[in-house]
Amino acid sequence: MRMVDLIAKKRDGEVLSQEEIQFIVSGYTDHSIPDYQMSALLMAIFNQDMTDEEITHLTLAMANSGEVIDLSSINGIKVDKHSTGGVGDTTTIVLAPLVASVGVPVAKMSGRGLGHTGGTLDKLEAIPGFQIEIPNQQFIDLVNDTQVAVTGQSGDLAPADKRMYALRDVTATVDSIPLIASSVMSKKIASGADAIVLDVTLGDGAFMKNQADAERLAHTMVRIGNLAGRKTMAVISDMSQPLGEAIGNTLEVVEAINTLKGEGPEDLQEMVYVLGSQMVVLAEKADTLEEARKMLEDALHSGKALAKFKEMIRNQGGDDSVVDHPEKMPQAKYVTQVLAPKSGYVRDIHAESIGVAAMLLGAGRKTKEDVIDYSVGLVLNKKVGMSVEAGEPLVTVYSNREDVEDVNQMILDSIEIGEAIEEPMLVRGIITE
Numbered sequence: 028m029r030m031v032d033l034i035a036k037k038r039d040g041e042v043l044s045q046e047e048i049q050f051i052v053s054g055y056t057d058h059s060i061p062d063y064q065m066s067a068l069l070m071a072i073f074n075q076d077m078t079d080e081e082i083t084h085l086t087l088a089m090a091n092s093g094e095v096i097d098l099s100s101i102n103g104i105k106v107d108k109h110s111t112g113g114v115g116d117t118t119t120i121v122l123a124p125l126v127a128s129v130g131v132p133v134a135k136m137s138g139r140g141l142g143h144t145g146g147t148l149d150k151l152e153a154i155p156g157f158q159i160e161i162p163n164q165q166f167i168d169l170v171n172d173t174q175v176a177v178t179g180q181s182g183d184l185a186p187a188d189k190r191m192y193a194l195r196d197v198t199a200t201v202d203s204i205p206l207i208a209s210s211v212m213s214k215k216i217a218s219g220a221d222a223i224v225l226d227v228t229l230g231d232g233a234f235m236k237n238q239a240d241a242e243r244l245a246h247t248m249v250r251i252g253n254l255a256g257r258k259t260m261a262v263i264s265d266m267s268q269p270l271g272e273a274i275g276n277t278l279e280v281v282e283a284i285n286t287l288k289g290e291g292p293e294d295l296q297e298m299v300y301v302l303g304s305q306m307v308v309l310a311e312k313a314d315t316l317e318e319a320r321k322m323l324e325d326a327l328h329s330g331k332a333l334a335k336f337k338e339m340i341r342n343q344g345g346d347d348s349v350v351d352h353p354e355k356m357p358q359a360k361y362v363t364q365v366l367a368p369k370s371g372y373v374r375d376i377h378a379e380s381i382g383v384a385a386m387l388l389g390a391g392r393k394t395k396e397d398v399i400d401y402s403v404g405l406v407l408n409k410k411v412g413m414s415v416e417a418g419e420p421l422v423t424v425y426s427n428r429e430d431v432e433d434v435n436q437m438i439l440d441s442i443e444i445g446e447a448i449e450e451p452m453l454v455r456g457i458i459t460e
Contacts, residue, residue: 030054030064037071045084052088056187062194069191069200077205079250085205086251089213092187096136096163098219101170103132104310107220108302109211111244113266114232114274114382119147119177120283121291121299122306124336127175128326131310134170135177136184136218148179153276153356153401157345175339185213202234208247215252222258222309224302225249229455230267232378238263238455245458258309262301263456268376268411271295275390275404275425277356284350287333294410294453300324301454357402359425365435367415371444376411380441384434388426403427405438412450 028050037043043051051068054060077085098105106126110116119137127133137147137159148159159179161169169176188210195201215223227235227245235241245261252259264270271292273282285291286299300320307319326332337347349355385391389400406423409415422438424431 030060030068034064034067034071037068037075040075042078043081043084045080048081048084049088052085052092052187055190056092065191065194066198066200069195069198069203069206072205073200073203079247082205082208082247083251083254086209086212086216087255089185089187089191089209090216090255092213093183093185093217095217096184096219098134098167098170098221101132101134101167103130104221105132105134105170105219106222106224106306106310107135107215107218108224108226108306109215110226111207111211111228111234113228114269114378114385116228116270117150117273117279117283117286117295118226118270118299118302120150120280121286121295122303123175123177124287124339125299125323125327125332126303126306127173127339128331128335129307129312129322130174131307131312132170133175133306134166134220135175136180136214137177138180147177149399149401150276150279151177151345153280154340154345154349155355157340158343161343169342173335173338173342175335176343177339180214180218185217188213204240204244204247207234208244208251212248212251212255216255216257220257222306223252223260224305224309225252225259225261226298226302227261227263227458228266229263230265230378230451232269232382233266242456242458245456246460249458249460260305260309261458262305262454263458264298264301265451265453265455266378267451269378269381269407270298272407272410273404274381274385274406275388276399276401277353277358278404278406278425280349280356281353284333284336284353287327287336289328292410297453357400359402359404360427361425361429361431363424363426363431363435364420365422365424365438367409367417367419367421367444368439369444370417371415372447373409373411373413373415373421373442374445374448375443376407377441380437381405381407384437384441387434387437388424388428388431400427409442410450412448414447415444 229241273279304316304319313319340347388403390404
């Protein structure tokens with residue numbers, strides 16, 4: 028079997044067999060297939076697509092290219108949640124303690140961010156002392172004892188995906204449904220969860236820009252998960268504007284704390300209830316979504332969820348007093364306002380551009396080597412559909428440099444003010460097949 032023949036086969040739109048895909052993944056993992064040949068294959072896949080069978084074979088080969096984590100010693104049905112990405116996506120920090128507080132084991136393996144803001148791990152590291160690298164046995168013991176722990180993904184988890192993703196990033200092959208689906212699901216399957224809830228984001232701030240592509244990606248990932256023996260479902264959610272109000276690491280932790288207190292933004296709280304209800308049902312702690320939601324609402328309003336978050340912070344070496352004293356987290360030196368240039372209604376907030384503006388402040392990474400500034404970011408004072416008066420604050424900017432004119436201009440260019448418009452629909456679809 029030769030890689031050049033397989034590149035030609037996919038270039039011409041033919042279907043690769045399971046054995047051929049296994050040969051490719053194994054060869055790229057052990058470096059016998061060079062980057063230039065894999066780049067050619069990735070572009071052929073980008074142009075010619077893949078069948079569902081090919082995507083499933085690719086996913087399983089990538090999942091088995093390294094360590095497959097065994098969580099069988101954790102009691103109960105372990106449910107994982109994954110988002111395909113967005114701007115201001117704070118759901119995991121709220122979801123993990125909330126769902127754990129109703130008795131669902133949450134063994135969460137998360138990643139760092141490369142782009143607009145930090146990933147879940149970066150956000151949690153804004154909490155003084157919080158340890159995200161914990162040994163496997165301690166991770167398992169914490170989930171058994173307290174129902175929740177969040178850790179970094181093992182370096183040997185789906186190494187084929189790690190190499191391929193880095194290559195896709197520099198060969199303009201990121202936006203491919205087969206490659207996105209196999210990348211996400213290979214890590215989820217290797218992470219050892221029994222069930223998987225997927226948040227497939229749609230809109231300006233997401234990979235998927237239209238409903239048809241989002242639905243295809245969701246169906247593909249659900250099918251892969253079920254074929255791999257994991258109960259899997261997907262929620263398609265709106266990311267045409269940032270979720271919640273905060274964009275930036277400390278700011279998003281503060282927003283998560285406020286949400287766990289019942290004082291968070293409505294859209295973030297609703298997204299947490301939608302995803303969390305699915306997790307509770309898949310874990311067989313409730314028979315219906317309505318029953319699951321009631322359990323989550325009671326846990327949030329009673330303070331159980333907030334207490335679980337404090338416990339999670341303490342268990343992983345963090346200072347849980349930040350819940351009551353968020354000023355103990357890194358704070359920005361300068362706080363300024365971007366004012367509305369005219370009166371009207373917010374018609375559009377370009378999520379991707381807003382995310383880039385936060386990254387320019389230091390809230391995210393342009394390259395893997397960049398160091399994140401936990402303290403900086405943005406808070407949206409107005410969301411789509413809200414009225415605004417000229418001179419009223421649109422966005423609050425938290426920065427450690429005095430001159431933020433470039434950021435302010437990018438923000439103004441990202442927000443459209445005009446005639447009245449309805450708020451966007453948050454949940455665009457549920458995929459359970």
